[in-house]
Amino acid sequence: VSVGIAAIEYAVPEWVVSLEELRERGLLESDVAVLRRFGFQGARVARGPVFDLARTALDRLLAASGVAPHTIDLLVSTTALNSSVELPRVCETASERYRALCTSFGQRLLSDCALDGAVHLGVGAVSCTSLLAAMRTAAALLETTPEWSRAVCVTADAVPDGVAREVIYNVVSDGACAVLLEKGSPRNELVGFWQASRGFFWDTWTTADTLVANYFPVSRRFVLDGLRAHGVRMADVDLVLPHNVSLSSWTVLAKSLDLPLEKLFADNLGSYAHTLSADSVVNLRDAIDAGRLRPDQLALLFSFGLGGHWAAALVRH
Amino acid sequence: MAAVQASRAEIEGDLLSFLRPRLGAGNGAGTLASGEDLFAAGLDSAGTLELVDRVEAMLGTPIPMRLLTPANFTSVARIADLVLALRDGGAA
Numbered sequence: 001v002s003v004g005i006a007a008i009e010y011a012v013p014e015w016v017v018s019l020e021e022l023r024e025r026g027l028l029e030s031d032v033a034v035l036r037r038f039g040f041q042g043a044r045v046a047r048g049p050v051f052d053l054a055r056t057a058l059d060r061l062l063a064a065s066g067v068a069p070h071t072i073d074l075l076v077s078t079t080a081l082n083s084s085v086e087l088p089r090v091c092e093t094a095s096e097r098y099r100a101l102c103t104s105f106g107q108r109l110l111s112d113c114a115l116d117g118a119v120h121l122g123v124g125a126v127s128c129t130s131l132l133a134a135m136r137t138a139a140a141l142l143e144t145t146p147e148w149s150r151a152v153c154v155t156a157d158a159v160p161d162g163v164a165r166e167v168i169y170n171v172v173s174d175g176a177c178a179v180l181l182e183k184g185s186p187r188n189e190l191v192g193f194w195q196a197s198r199g200f201f202w203d204t205w206t207t208a209d210t211l212v213a214n215y216f217p218v219s220r221r222f223v224l225d226g227l228r229a230h231g232v233r234m235a236d237v238d239l240v241l242p243h244n245v246s247l248s249s250w251t252v253l254a255k256s257l258d259l260p261l262e263k264l265f266a267d268n269l270g271s272y273a274h275t276l277s278a279d280s281v282v283n284l285r286d287a288i289d290a291g292r293l294r295p296d297q298l299a300l301l302f303s304f305g306l307g308g309h310w311a312a313a314l315v316r317h
Numbered sequence: 318m319a320a321v322q323a324s325r326a327e328i329e330g331d332l333l334s335f336l337r338p339r340l341g342a343g344n345g346a347g348t349l350a351s352g353e354d355l356f357a358a359g360l361d362s363a364g365t366l367e368l369v370d371r372v373e374a375m376l377g378t379p380i381p382m383r384l385l386t387p388a389n390f391t392s393v394a395r396i397a398d399l400v401l402a403l404r405d406g407g408a409a
Contacts, residue, residue: 221382
C-alpha cells in the first residue's frame with residue numbers, strides 16, 4: 001500500500017528579529033557578518049504561544065485540503081524542543097503541577113480542531129528530525145492498519161525567551177508544519193524513510209566540537225547508504241530539500257555527495273532560517289509551489305538534530 | 318596505499334604522513350603520535366572528511382555507517398584498529 005503526502009501547510013511568525021538585534025540581546029554567539037555570509041538574515045519569532053502556531057498550521061491544512069476533520073484516523077504530534085509543550089495555565093499547587101505533566105499539545109489539537117475520529121500519539125526525543133520521524137511512524141501505521149486511510153503529522157516549536165537563537169553557526173526560528181498523509185495519494189509518494197542515531201552525541205554540552213568534525217562524513221555516509229538501500233543513486237535525485245542550516249555547511253556536504261548546488265532548494269534559508277524540525281517539509285511545499293519539482297521527479301528530504309539524530313525521506317512527486 | 322597486505326606500522330605511518338601537514342605539525346616531520354587525540358590536535362570537519370576518504374581508499378570499500386564514529390577516529394592507532402578489523406573481517 002503506497003502512502004503519499006496529500007497536503008502540506010505551515011505557519012511561521014511574521015515578526016522577524018534582525019541578526020543585529022539578536023546579537024545585541026546576547027542570543028547569538030557568532031558575529032553578524034559571519035551568519036549573514038552563511039545565508040541568514042534574521043529569526044522569525046512568535047509573539048504568542050507555540051500552540052497557536054501548531055493550530056494555525058493544522059487549520060490551514062484542513063482548509064486547503066478540504067478534508068473533513070472527523071475522517072482523519074491518526075494524529076502524530078511532535079516537537080523538537082522539550083520546552084515547546086507549554087502549559088495552558090500557571091500551576092499553583094502540587095496537584096496542578098502533576099496535571100501539567102500530563103498535558104499534551106496533540107490532545108488539545110484533537111479537541112480544538114475536531115479530529116474526533118483520530119487516534120493520537122506523540123513522537124519525541126529526536127530533536128530536529130522529529131517531523132520526518134513522525135511522518136515515518138504515520139506512514140508505517142497507515143500501511144499496516146487496514147481500516148486507516150489518512151493521517152496528519154504536526155510539529156511546532158518556539159524558542160523560549162532568553163534562550164539562544166544560534167546553534168553551531170545556525171540561526172533558529174519559530175515555526176510549525178502540518179502534513180496530510182493518505183493511502184493511494186496520487187502525488188508525493190513516500191518511497192522510503194531512514195534514520196540514524198549516534199548516542200555518543202547525547203551530551204550536547206561537551207560534544208559540539210566532535211560533532212562538527214563528524215557531521216560531514218557521517219551525513220555523507222548516511223545519505224549514500226540510505227539511497228543505496230532504496231536502489232537510488234545520488235544522480236537520480238532531482239531535488240534535495242534540506243534542513244535550513246548554513247549555506248556554507250550545505251556547500252561542503254553537497255560537494256562531498258557530488259550534488260550540484262542547483263539541485264539544492266535553499267530559497268528559504270534567508271527568509272525563514274532554521275525552524276527546527278519543520279524545515280525540509282516546508283521546503284518541499286515551497287519547492288513544489290515554485291515549480292522546482294515536476295511529476296515523477298524524486299526529492300530527498302534531509303534533516304539532522306542536535307544530540308546525534310539523522311533522518312531522510314525519499315518522495316516521488 | 319592499499320591495506321590488503323599492509324602491517325599496522327605501515328598503516329599508521331601512512332595516516333601520520335597524511336595528517337601531520339594538515340594538523341599543522343609541519344611538512345610531514347611533525348610530532349603527531351599515533352595515540353594522540355586527533356580532535357584535540359585540531360582535526361576539523363573538512364579534515365575528517367578527507368581522512369575518511371583516505372581510509373576508504375586504503376580499504377577499497379566504504380566504511381560502514383555504524384563504524385563511522387568519533388571513537389573510531391579519535392587517534393591514528395584507533396583508525397588502524399578499524400582498518401585492520403575491517404580488512405580481516407572482524408567487528409571493530
